[in-house]
Amino acid sequence: MKRFGKLLALTAIVSVLGVSIPFQSFAASKTISSVTIYAGLEELESGESLPEETAFELKENSKGNYVYTNNSRYEVSGVEWITSESKEMTIGYEPKMKVELHATDSDEYAFKGGYQSSNVTVKGGTYVSASRSGSDTLYVTFKFKPIKGTYSSPDDAYWKDSGYGGARWSKVDNASDAYDVYLYRGSTVVKKVEGLKATSYNFYPYMTKAGTYSFKVRTVPYTESEKKYGKKSDWTESDEVYLPEEKVSDGSGQESGTPGTTGQVGWIKDGNNWYFKYPDGTYQKNNWAKINEKWYLFDSNGAMLTGWQQRNNLWYYMNDQGAMVTGWVVSNNKWYYLNPSTTTGVEGAMLTGWIAYNNKWYCTDASGAMLEGWRQVDGSWYYFYPGEGSKAVNTTIDGFPVDGNGVWHK
Numbered sequence: 477m478k479r480f481g482k483l484l485a486l487t488a489i490v491s492v493l494g495v496s497i498p499f500q501s502f503a504a505s506k507t508i509s510s511v512t513i514y515a516g517l518e519e520l521e522s523g524e525s526l527p528e529e530t531a532f533e534l535k536e537n538s539k540g541n542y543v544y545t546n547n548s549r550y551e552v553s554g555v556e557w558i559t560s561e562s563k564e565m566t567i568g569y570e571p572k573m574k575v576e577l578h579a580t581d582s583d584e585y586a587f588k589g590g591y592q593s594s595n596v597t598v599k600g601g602t603y604v605s606a607s608r609s610g611s612d613t614l615y616v617t618f619k620f621k622p623i624k625g626t627y628s629s630p631d632d633a634y635w636k637d638s639g640y641g642g643a644r645w646s647k648v649d650n651a652s653d654a655y656d657v658y659l660y661r662g663s664t665v666v667k668k669v670e671g672l673k674a675t676s677y678n679f680y681p682y683m684t685k686a687g688t689y690s691f692k693v694r695t696v697p698y699t700e701s702e703k704k705y706g707k708k709s710d711w712t713e714s715d716e717v718y719l720p721e722e723k724v725s726d727g728s729g730q731e732s733g734t735p736g737t738t739g740q741v742g743w744i745k746d747g748n749n750w751y752f753k754y755p756d757g758t759y760q761k762n763n764w765a766k767i768n769e770k771w772y773l774f775d776s777n778g779a780m781l782t783g784w785q786q787r788n789n790l791w792y793y794m795n796d797q798g799a800m801v802t803g804w805v806v807s808n809n810k811w812y813y814l815n816p817s818t819t820t821g822v823e824g825a826m827l828t829g830w831i832a833y834n835n836k837w838y839c840t841d842a843s844g845a846m847l848e849g850w851r852q853v854d855g856s857w858y859y860f861y862p863g864e865g866s867k868a869v870n871t872t873i874d875g876f877p878v879d880g881n882g883v884w885h886k
Contacts, residue, residue, distance in 0.1 A: 506586070507588045508549050508579065508586065511545075511547075511591060511595065512545060514546070515575075516542045516543075517620045518540045519625050523651075524564065529555050529556060532555050534553075550587075550614070553576045555574070557571070557572075558574055558617060567623055567652070567697070568623060568701050568706070570621070570623070571619065571623070572604065573618060579613075587611055587614045588611060601619055603616070622705050625705070626706070626708075626709060627648065627651045627694075627709040628650075629648070629694060630645040630647070630709075632645060633691065633692070633714040634715065635717050640723060641682075642680070645676075646675070648695045652696065654671050654672065654698035655695055656668070656694050660690050666679075667679060670744075671744075673698070683725045692711040741754065750798065751780065752774065752780070760772075770800065771799065771824060772794070773792065773794060781794055792824050792825060793826070800823075801814055801824070827844070828841070839867065847865070848862045856884075859873045
């Protein structure tokens, strides 16, 4: 009986508590199992500082500088730079920020458990870490996408005080340390030097005519990462200098048409020409080179050749990218056949006379042009299908029969 009385008393207490405490306090809050943050940063120039935290919009569909969510269960309540706001940005740098998220209704939604890259997504950045403060606040640290921007121009471009042709310019901090430099005589470009890892260049060997000279210089990306995120700066132009006839250069010291860059290797473009530079500083010149499984031909100055080229009394055809062509090629509305074999004859050399191809016979004249229509070869008449070029055999063409060898007999 005493035990039963205690049970009744306990039941009464629970009943009273149930009336005095709101119902929702017993309801389990819904877990915010994943988080998505949208972040954006306005384009900066190299050397600029980060925008103030107050410059960030925290609402959906913002533009420029923003951090927001589009979820009704939680919202951004504040942002804080981890990277110092006074730090000067460089192209490719990833500034770091901490975002404070709050549950919009802490009675209904809660941050529970762990948050990491698997359940935290940052659109416009990369997740770094996350930590909770109670069940209603979550802090997420992330890195913005690498800084994209335009390099600053050199502050000054000037000629060396003594002599002629000594171009100088100021170094650009927080940049690639690579520059394009163009020499002008009046409004005509005389020499282009691209991707130069220096802040000076001697243009005198290219000042071979009297006239007024100037140069322009700009900062450019150099590494693959810099090329991905950085843009070339505006040009900085030097003063003009007049070169009299008696002081013109005789051209000594020119780089034989090869580009003046010192840091680049591999394919290098200078003006309208392409060159191939080896790590030891030498250039491929006056010979063939097999590069990435394709053959290229270079002249005595190292410039890559295109179009028809003759070597050792043999003709070759190089396409617009400089690669040697094999097989059939059309040029000036005529077809030519370039030896595709690496074991028989000379690879890539133009063939003349009879050609066996895909179980059919073709014939070219002395210039290598494919024959079409009725043509006499070695005293016999043959018919070659126009446009396609193969020899007709065992058939009748315009009432004239040709035999199994393709010969027409009167």
